[in-house]
Amino acid sequence: MRLLILGGTGPSGIALIRKALEVYPEGTVVAYARSPEKIPEDLQANALVVIIKGTLEELDKVEQALDAVDAVVSALGPLPNQPPGNPIATFYGHLIELLYKHRILRFLALATASHPDPHDKPSWKFAALVTGVRTLARNAYSEIVAIGQVVTTKGKDLDYTIVRVPFLTNAETENVVAGYIGDAKIGMILTRKAYAAFCIAELEKREWVKTAPMICNAA
Structure with a gap:
């Protein structure tokens, strides 16, 4: 497995890199980052981690x-x-466009409850959360909505999974459940380690292709 991780300098991205190395000890992780110096030194020194410095606008480097x-x-x-x-x-x-060009079909993107899914059910907790974000962080809300739209329309022929997350924490548990907003099992807390564990497992499990599960820690 050769895996490209975007956003690898943040806490969730670093958790993804570590989990990928654990699950695929003979694989390669490519980390594309604007500020690669933020990646922990042990990962920078790992021969299985390839770091490419670039921005979201430098599409030639993205293609590399x-x-x-x-x-x-x-x-x-x-x-x-x-x-x-x-x-x-x-x-x-x-x-x-580059994924189609290179025939890379598997793509997991991060989102939140601001991206609705047809399988969602009414939930006052998540409705209040989305309303708060839309009111207090309008650009963040708009970004998530736009992410969902571009992945599901332009990326409709990809094997995409839009991984929706609630409040993220730095606790240690990797216990995770997946479902849809309004399901009784879906709560409001998720550790970054559980997010990483879900994503790396889902790459090959393929249980949520072309869907947008909401994930959280198991109760």
Whole structure:
């Protein structure tokens, strides 16, 4: 397995890199990052980690990072002070074109409850969360909505999974359940390690292709 991880300098991305190395001890992890110095030193020194420095606008470097890759997992997500213009979704539009060009079909993208799924049921907790984000962090809300739209439309021929997450924590558990908003088992807390464990397992399990599961820690 040769895996490209986007957003690998943040806590969730670092968790993805570590889990990928654990599950695929003979594989290769390509980390595409604007600031690779933020990647922990032990990962920088790991011979199985290939680090490529570049921005979301440098598509030639993105294409270089895609060379011989089997799948892409993105931990890119908006910040509370996200700039306008949906830069991540715009990048995904270009990335999807490159995925088709290189015949890379497996793509996991990060999202939140702001991206609705037809299987969702009513939930006052998640409705309140989305309303709060839409009100207080409008650009972040717009970014997630745009991410969902570009992946499900332009990326409709990919084997995509939109991995939706609630509040993220740095606790140690990897216990994770997946479902849809409104399911009794779906809560509001998820550790980053559980997020990483779900994503790396889902690459080959393929239980959620062309869907948008909401994941959380098991009760």
